[in-house]
Each structure stands twice: as structure tokens, then as C-alpha cells.
Amino acid sequence: MTDVSRPLPDFADPPVIEVALSVQFEAIKGLRTPQLGLLWSEFREPFRRVEEHPPLDAVVERFGVKHVAIRPSIQLRMLEALPAPRCWFLNEAGSELIQVQADRFIHNWRKTAADQQYPRYHRLRQSFEQELGRLRGFLQREGLGDLVANQCEVTYVNHILAGKGWREFGELGQVLTVCDARYSDKFLGAPEDVRTALRYIIRNGQGEPTGRLHIVVEPAFRLSDGQPMLVMSLTARNRPEGEGVGGVLKALDIGREWVVRGFASITTPAMHGIWGRKDANRDS
């Protein structure tokens, strides 16, 4: 459970390379390829480039579901027509983009240059809110209805290069607090590599589950020199906190808090020092 009285962890040089704010809603049947093309004109300045990609599957954080394999392994869906694509509207630098499909709207920021600074959540949130408003205005003018949001998602992707605070994948415990390699005996040594996937339940003030924080850490290599790195993704996915755009933004704020506090909680104080942690009231 979060303690809103504590300021959020703050880092001068966080290893974040991508942030995505997303809202999923009930599929708008009329939002197909031609309409997406018209929609691009709403965002053409500054998103001058467009790409098409396959649509993302809908995902809902559910609770109380039993995990017995009665269900088919393939998600059931009707294939009445070719699915409409997911369109990317990108700025010239490719550093920010909007992704739109019949049931999803996403704003991404990504680091495209070494000296590029993370613009911070509040600026991205402001952009997201404005762009979502433009989408809603478009839907209204085209008679396509309004958004009925059902999930909100905040994702942060971090690249943690070896050489600062850790060297080998077997030293994951130097980076993550949950990976302290303690064995019952001396049979096993350091692992060759480690993959970690964790899920945490997000609860509201009444203790009810409203979403999940997913943390995935994967080993990777820089191609140019083979230097090890860790790719750490944190995704907070939860239900809207009320109706309308306000409910979506509130849910994104909660998700962002879980991502930031989760990142600080799961990484070691030694790494915090490397990333320049600034907040005064951090737990020891």
C-alpha cells in the first residue's frame, strides 16, 4: 500500500529509456483504417510520420480467476473482417509517438539520443491528456461515440548497463533487492544469467485489488561490444478511477506512483547512488 505522505523517489539520472501512457477502451467498431487516416490529420503537427503495425491484444487485470486449464490456449475472438491496424504517429525525431487502434490509445516517449533527457511524467501526462481530448473530439464529430475506458497502463523501460554497480549477470543481487543469491549449501555457484518476472497487486484505500504492477528483468547484450545489460520493464495496469478522462488520468497517476516506488523498492541503495537519488525522506 502506498504512503502518499512520502515524496516520490526522484533520480537525477534514471536509466529510463522509454515511457508509455496507455488507455484501453471498449472497441470502437467504426475506427477502422480510413478513419485512422482521417485521425492522423488531427495529430499531424508535430507527428508527421505514420506507420502501421498489427493491433495489440486487449489485456485486463482480473482477480478471483481460477488458474485451472479448462480454457483454450488461444484467446477466443471473432474474425468477421481483417482487424484494423495499430497506427503510429511519430514526430520527426522519433522520440515521441502516439499509437491508436480501435480499443487503445498510447503516448510513448523514448530516448533517441544519448544526451536526451527524460522529460518527466507531468509533461508526458499533459501531452497525453491533450491528445486524448483531440481523439474524443474526433470520435464525436465522426459520430463514432465516446471512449469507455476499462484499463489504464503506465510502462517504464530501463536499460541498466554493466560496469556501474555490477559486472556479471550472476551479480543480479547487486542491482535487485529480491535477487539476493543465498543457497542452502555450496553446491551451486553464481548463475550464468537470471530472468525475473514479478507481479504485485495494486490495492485502493479500502484494500480492494484494482490492478497489478508487473516487473520483468531480462539479461541482454550490447551488440557493438557485447557488454552485458539488464532490461527492466515496469508496467502498472489498473482500472480507471471513476468515469471519463478524469478517471483515466487518476488511474495513470496511481500507476506511475507504483512504477516509481516499485523501481526504488526493488533496486538496491548502491544503484540508487549511481542514479543520483535525490529525495530526502527515503527509507534506509
Added chain:
Amino acid sequence: MAGPSFEDDATIPDEADLWRRIHPSWVIPDQNIGSLRVSSAAFDDSPDGSPLSMLLADIVRETGRSESDVLVGFQDYSLAALKAADARTNGQKVSPTPTKGEPAHVSVAGPKTKSTKRGMARASRWVVQPNHV
């Protein structure tokens, strides 16, 4: 939602029967009572927003028709009845809205919560039994 308002007609007595044609898919087995009954889904307003349509049995009979006549042209349908009192107890207003083709038409108007629809379904009884399993 703006639209015509429907007032309860006190001249329709509480014990008056209101009839509703029941599509076969609205007939469900209820093992708790050991028989087929009407689903709560049968007691909702129409998709265009107009209130629940029913027929005032007394007027049907006054026009020389029987229960079966009401189902002519509605193959496999059955007929359920509700007392006006049961509609009113569930927060509904019973308002005569005769049409050119149906002088017995009444509108049962009011919020159709799940509780309301279930209440009316439980209070209903068969006038013409379903002829299928």
C-alpha cells in the same frame, strides 16, 4: 433522458392482469421452484427507450379476443401475466398507451434495475404455457 412522461392510471386496479408476450429464449428452467419460468430479461424497456410494453387483459377480452389470439403470428411464444400491483410494487407506473392496432396496450414505465426486473419476473405466472423444453 427526455421524452414523454408516463403517469400511473389509478383506474387500472391493482388486481388487473397485465400480459407480456414471451419469446422462447426468455423461458428458463428454475430448479428451485421445479418448473419453467420467465427470465428477468423479459421485463426490460425497449432498446429505443420506450417503456415495457404490456397488454391490459380486461381490454383484450373486451375486444373479443382470448389469450391464444394475442399469440397469433408469434410462433413458439408463450404468454405471462403480472398483476398491476406487482408492477407498482416494483416502482413502475402503469399507463394506458393504446395504439391504432392495439387498444389494450399499456406502458409499464419506471427505472428497470436488475432488482426491478427480477421482482417482476418472480411475480409473473403463465397464462399460455411454453410448449417447448
Added chain:
Amino acid sequence: MPTETLERPSAEYISDAEWLASRRTTTFPAQAILSAEPPIRLIGSPMGGFILTVGDASPPWIKPAVRGLSALLELPSDWDSYGGVRIKPEIVIAALNLLFETMQYDSPAPSIVPTSRGGIQLEWHRNGVDLEVEFVSPSRVRGVFEDRQNGDTWDRDLFYDLGPLTKAIAELSHNR
């Protein structure tokens, strides 16, 4: 969810194109070598729609549920003589997925009822329990439960939290 690779110049910053996930070993057996045959197979049909094949080991409620849901898709406009709209296919899918997530092997199949607004209602009335689950849209799902024996009731959203529904289905699945 993060965006796919793009060609970007690299300095100390590492672009998506410049890192390779470690895939040195296979750690888990492939599904194909496992001996259990899944009781249900689902494949997309080239004509659109889907084909669900159900084996002998599948739960008994599957066939009547799928049959009942498929029949709703055949209902025409004004199917109920009161202006009822056609049942939305995405709601049929949502209802079937919900059953997969909450039903036990020996759970009784629900009664499957169309609503005039194009939605679906799943109902069970047995073992002293009344349970109704109404789909207004794929993500607007509401359930009502009443236990006639002990008086327990609830009326709640069932899109996010299926716990009460799973429990209720378990209660009506077994004689008391």
C-alpha cells in the same frame, strides 16, 4: 508494449536495434512434448468466425453453452417483437471467456438468455441459489446473487473481480 526496433545512431545510448536479449539456453520443454491433449481446441476459420473443437475430456457444460451462445447470433432484428436488436458477437465472446475463467469441470451449464438491447444474460437457478450475470457490453458486466437458504445476496460489477462469481458457481455446482 514498448515500441519495436528502429534504426538510430548510437553513442553511449543503446537503441533498440543494438541490444540482443540473451537466449543462450532453452529452459522449458516445448508444449508439444507434453502428453496431455488439451480438451478444447480453438482455431480461426478461414471463412471468418472461429471453430471450437471439443474432445471427450472437455467439461460437459461446454457444448450446451457454445450451442446456446451461437444460437443467439442467429436472432434477427426485432427478434422479440418489441424492437429487440441483434446480439453483439463481441458480447458472445466475452460471455464464453467468462465461463472459461469461472466454471468448474462439473459446473452446470447456464441458461443463456438474450436481452432486447443486444446483450446476454447467463442464469443459474438451482440448489437454492439464484445467480444472474448480465452483459450490457463486453466490459459492462453485472451480477446478482441470492442464496435462498442463508439469505446471502450481492449485486455487483463482475468485469474486474470474478472472485464472487467463481465462489457462487462453486456453490451451485454441488448439492447441499
